[in-house]
Amino acid sequence: MMAATDLVPRVENAAYVVDLANNENLMGPSPLAIEAIQREAAQVYRYPDIDGTPLLDALAEHYETETEHFMLGNGSNELIDLIARQWARPGTEVIVPSPSFLPYGSASQRAGAKIIRTGLRDWHFDLDAVVDMICEKTSLIILGNPNNPTGTEIDRGTLEHWLATIPEDILVVLDEAYAEYSSDQGLGLALLKQRENLIVLRTFSKAYGLAGLRIGYAIGSPDLIRIVQSQRQQFNVNRLAHTAALAALKDQDYLLRVLGNNVVFKRILYAGLSDLRIAHVPSFTNFILLYCGYALATSEALKTYRLLVKPLERFGLHEFIRVTIGPPETIERLLIALKEIQSEQSWFPVSECPVSVPKQPCSGEKLWRY
Amino acid sequence: MSYLRQSIIDMAGYVPGFQPPDEKDWLKLNTNENPFPPSPRVLAAIQAATNGDLRKYPDATCRAGREAAAALYGYSDDWVILANGSDELLNNLIRASAGEGDEIGFLNPSYSYYATLAEIQGAKVRTFNFTDEREIVDFPDLYQGKLFFLTNPNAPLGLTWTVDEVANLSDRCAGLLVVDEAYADFSDGNCLDLVRLKQNVVVTRTLSKSYSLAGMRLGLAITRPEVIAALDKIRDHYNLDRLAQAAAVAALEDQGYLLNCVAQVCATRDWFREELAKRGYHVLPSGGNYVFASPPDRNGRRVYDSLYSRKILVRYFSDPALSHGLRISIGTREQMEVTLQALSEIG
Numbered sequence: 108m109m110a111a112t113d114l115v116p117r118v119e120n121a122a123y124v125v126d127l128a129n130n131e132n133l134m135g136p137s138p139l140a141i142e143a144i145q146r147e148a149a150q151v152y153r154y155p156d157i158d159g160t161p162l163l164d165a166l167a168e169h170y171e172t173e174t175e176h177f178m179l180g181n182g183s184n185e186l187i188d189l190i191a192r193q194w195a196r197p198g199t200e201v202i203v204p205s206p207s208f209l210p211y212g213s214a215s216q217r218a219g220a221k222i223i224r225t226g227l228r229d230w231h232f233d234l235d236a237v238v239d240m241i242c243e244k245t246s247l248i249i250l251g252n253p254n255n256p257t258g259t260e261i262d263r264g265t266l267e268h269w270l271a272t273i274p275e276d277i278l279v280v281l282d283e284a285y286a287e288y289s290s291d292q293g294l295g296l297a298l299l300k301q302r303e304n305l306i307v308l309r310t311f312s313k314a315y316g317l318a319g320l321r322i323g324y325a326i327g328s329p330d331l332i333r334i335v336q337s338q339r340q341q342f343n344v345n346r347l348a349h350t351a352a353l354a355a356l357k358d359q360d361y362l363l364r365v366l367g368n369n370v371v372f373k374r375i376l377y378a379g380l381s382d383l384r385i386a387h388v389p390s391f392t393n394f395i396l397l398y399c400g401y402a403l404a405t406s407e408a409l410k411t412y413r414l415l416v417k418p419l420e421r422f423g424l425h426e427f428i429r430v431t432i433g434p435p436e437t438i439e440r441l442l443i444a445l446k447e448i449q450s451e452q453s454w455f456p457v458s459e460c461p462v463s464v465p466k467q468p469c470s471g472e473k474l475w476r477y
Numbered sequence: 478m479s480y481l482r483q484s485i486i487d488m489a490g491y492v493p494g495f496q497p498p499d500e501k502d503w504l505k506l507n508t509n510e511n512p513f514p515p516s517p518r519v520l521a522a523i524q525a526a527t528n529g530d531l532r533k534y535p536d537a538t539c540r541a542g543r544e545a546a547a548a549l550y551g552y553s554d555d556w557v558i559l560a561n562g563s564d565e566l567l568n569n570l571i572r573a574s575a576g577e578g579d580e581i582g583f584l585n586p587s588y589s590y591y592a593t594l595a596e597i598q599g600a601k602v603r604t605f606n607f608t609d610e611r612e613i614v615d616f617p618d619l620y621q622g623k624l625f626f627l628t629n630p631n632a633p634l635g636l637t638w639t640v641d642e643v644a645n646l647s648d649r650c651a652g653l654l655v656v657d658e659a660y661a662d663f664s665d666g667n668c669l670d671l672v673r674l675k676q677n678v679v680v681t682r683t684l685s686k687s688y689s690l691a692g693m694r695l696g697l698a699i700t701r702p703e704v705i706a707a708l709d710k711i712r713d714h715y716n717l718d719r720l721a722q723a724a725a726v727a728a729l730e731d732q733g734y735l736l737n738c739v740a741q742v743c744a745t746r747d748w749f750r751e752e753l754a755k756r757g758y759h760v761l762p763s764g765g766n767y768v769f770a771s772p773p774d775r776n777g778r779r780v781y782d783s784l785y786s787r788k789i790l791v792r793y794f795s796d797p798a799l800s801h802g803l804r805i806s807i808g809t810r811e812q813m814e815v816t817l818q819a820l821s822e823i824g
Contacts, residue, residue: 126533135529144527144720148520151724152511152689181561185713210714217711312534319531319719338597340564341590346692347523347720351531 124413125440127431130255130285130394132316134368134434136351137361140317143354144347155346158336162353166324169356170296175329178336179344183284183310183323188214189338190247190306190325194278195220199246204232206256206422208282211249220246230259230388230396230467234269247278252294253285256419256429258390260289263297270302278331279305284323285392287314287362288369295326303328306335313393314365315355320348369393372432379442383449386458386465394431398465399445400454402428408452412444424468497790504812507790509632509660509767511689511742512808515724516734519690522727523720535719542722545729546697550669555702558709559725561716563659563683563696566708567626568594570679570698573707574653575600575623581652583626584613586633586799588657591626606798609761611638616649623652629668630660633792633804635763643668647675653704655679662687662739663746664764672699679704686766687739688728693721695728742766746807752817759802771802783823789816 159179167174180186187210195201197219203211205224212222221244225236237248253260273279279302283295286309295307310323322344325335355361373390380387386398399405402418405428409416417429430441449455458465497503514520542559550557560566567590575581577599583591585604595602603622606614627646630637638646647654654677661667661682671678684695695717698708717725728735743766750760750768757773772780777800781793792804807813 129534131532131534133532135532141527141529141531145524148523148527149514151519151523151692152513152515154508154510154685154691155694181713181718182715184715188713316529316532318534321535321715321718340562340568340594342562342564342694345561345694345718345721348718 124415125433125437126415127433127437127441128415128417128429129318130313130392130429130431131318132314132365132393133431133437134316134365136316137355137358139358139361140315140351140355143350147347147350151346153346155342155344155349157341159344159349162349162356165353165356170326172296173329176299176326176332178325178332178339179349180323180325180339181343181348182312182321183282183308183325184210185321185339185343186308186323186325186335187211187249187280187282188217189335190278190280191215191218191220193334193338194247196246198244200242200244201247201249202237202240202245203249204234204237206419206424207249207251208255208284209421211251211282215247215249227257227467230257230464231261234261234265238269238272241274241277245274245277247280248273249280249282251282251284253283253289253391255285255392255394256396256417256422256424256427258388258392258394258396258429260291260391263291263294266294266298267301270298270305273302275302275304277304280308281305282308284308284310284313287366288393289391299326299328304331306331311352311355314362315352316365317348317351317355320351322348322352368434369432372434372438375435376432376438376442379438381462383442383446384458384460384462385445385449386456386462388464390432394429396424397428397430397445398426398456398458399428399448400426400452400456402426404452404454405448408448409441409444412440414441414444426468427465502788504789504808504815506806506808506812506816507792507804508691509686509765509804509806510691511686511738511766512812513689513738513741515689516728516731518731518734519688519724519727522723526720526723531719533719535715535717535722537714539717539722539725542697542717542725542729545726546699549729549732550699552672552699555705556672556699558698558705558712559717559722560696560698560708560712561721562685562694563657563681563698564590564594565712565716566681566696566698567591567655567657568597569708569711570624570653570655570681571595571598571600572711573704580622581624581626582620582622584628584631586631586794586796587626587628588632588659607636609636611636611642613646616646619649619651621651624655625650625652626655626657628657628659630664630764632660632765633767633794633799634761634769635765635767636761637664637666637764640666640668640671643678644671644675647671647678650677653677653679655681657681659683659686660765660767662735663743663766669699672701676701684725684728687735689738690724690728693724695721695725697725741810742807745810745813748810749805749807749813749817753820756817756820767804767806769799769802769804775801777801777803780820780823784816784819787819789819
């Protein structure tokens with residue numbers, strides 16, 4: 108395996124590094140968000156609105172519900188932490204269907220709960236296994252949908268049916284960080300009508316392209332929101348983040364362009380992966396899981412092409428990398444690089460034709476425990 | 478909801494201070510904000526960072542900010558941490574040191590938010606009164622609480638303990654002594670050097686006041702590396718966004734601008750205090766950008782209401798120990814002249 112220091116560019120036009128490791132929106136935020144920050148910058152001497160009420164009101168209008176159903180976090184990371192501090196107390200158990208976003212487990216662990224991990228079935232969470240693991244100590248279930256790093260989503264009917272089997276006193280957190288990219292953008296909100304003890308998380312970091320500003324939000328019943336609010340510090344989100352998120356939310360035309368592009372980019376990527384016979388998991392997000400035989404070696408090799416991707420060995424997926432879906436020129440660079448690595452390295456498999464979804468590695472908590 | 482802590486269910490929750498809806502018609506001297514804008518270099522740094530790179534996650538370690546603060550205060554980088562407002566640090570210091578049911582202490586009056594943070598953590602609270610001569614009443618020879626907050630200069634009174642007094646206090650604390658220096662830039666001295674000398678001292682600062690960056694939520698702490706490491710473990714890993722980080726570096730590096738603003742505020746404060754005294758007010762000496770002033774009739778509410786009707790907003794505390802006076806933030810010389818004129822009319 109190549110060392111990270113051997114970063115010799117191997118293609119002529121690869122003068123700059125493209126970071127495809129963090130699922131950021133490569134189009135960036137709406138220009139209106141940028142302008143809004145520039146207009147507001149001179150106001151930074153004043154405290155932000157303590158709750159971010161103008162943004163909460165705008166979210167309520169956007170989702171056609173009331174302001175009391177929303178709260179803001181310094182990224183949805185903060186919200187996960189606040190929820191964990193309240194529900195993942197010592198003596199309780201938290202079920203984290205895995206592999207998933209690592210803070211679900213780490214925040215709950217830090218708060219003192221025991222973490223119970225359940226696995227996948229055909230790349231989707233094994234929801235029956237979650238039900239099997241419920242006991243009287245279970246206080247919280249945290250589910251990413253669409254899920255990171257698999258990129259898969261669970262459909263509305265399945266989730267509705269599953270939620271109905273979860274005891275009412277267990278809080279379910281549905282993290283919809285990638286919901287805008289999914290096939291069912293209204294899913295979380297619809298489920299909130301069905302179940303009281305549910306919190307939906309959303310973020311401006313992904314489709315809205317504002318990862319650098321740390322702003323996410325929770326949606327839930329006013330009672331639940333009040334409890335999470337009581338845990339947070341005052342002024343948790345700064346003035347410019349409020350301003351930018353509000354402008355980004357109001358620019359739905361830009362969001363639609365982002366989402367439209369992602370569909371087109373995904374189609375180009377799928378075609379290229381089929382040509383190279385690289386197996387992959389169909390994505391409902393802005394990233395994709397690729398089967399490359401050896402995650403760490405592939406991500407190191409891609410560095411020599413100045414492409415950064417996420418090897419998933421920490422998630423127990425030692426043969427997979429996760430790649431952000433970018434514009435055509437980025438996809439082309441990625442495909443050229445993958446083609447060369449594939450032809451040079453015996454561990455990089457050539458899938459059968461037509462390309463199938465890769466076989467999911469054996470599920471079970473031993474893979475994802477950390 | 479059987480899994481919820483009783484303390485949270487019982488909490489009243491935080492009640493935000495009054496913000497007038499039509500803000501520009503008011504003279505706001507109630508939140509200790511600096512009347513001067515942030516350094517032009519800060520605004521330039523924010524503008525420069527406002528681009529497509531906002532799509533990218535920020536530096537989780539906030540290294541540039543730590544380096545700037547470390548260089549400014551003469552400490553190495555591992556003695557410094559930046560945070561999403563000093564509130565985040567105060568919160569995480571409690572979480573790091575006090576378990577549920579443990580005790581923390583602070584002075585009465587001081588920053589009322591300590592009590593809210595203790596309540597969130599489920600920690601018990603013990604408060605101590607103090608005299609105008611800064612004597613802390615009934616403070617034990619060795620205070621056994623896990624943490625003691627000393628707001629220095631004190632808010633809302635403005636009294637400032639000397640370095641020697643704080644050093645002595647640190648010897649009488651079995652747990653951490655957190656010196657909350659939110660207003661120290663307006664004061665003659667500070668306790669930064671004590672961090673080196675005393676094992677249990679933490680100094681916290683904010684960029685909300687002297688640096689005029691309340692809207693960016695920036696605070697920092699200087700303390701021993703082992704305490705910094707604990708705070709780093711507890712915090713949200715992307716606690717500071719890209720623009721806040723850019724602003725922090727630019728602000729800390731522009732000391733010329735800071736010192737100029739602070740000098741003006743302090744000069745206005747000292748003049749305003751004398752003018753109030755001429756009008757029969759009792760005013761404590763203040764190391765902050767505010768004064769605590771009692772009218773001759775010791776009726777804070779009356780003066781507050783009269784100023785309010787003139788669209789001048791100051792801070793009144795209904796607490797019987799404070800209701801005899803008002804905390805008045807120091808604005809520009811012109812704003813304080815308007816305020817004095819109003820006070821003269823009110824009588």
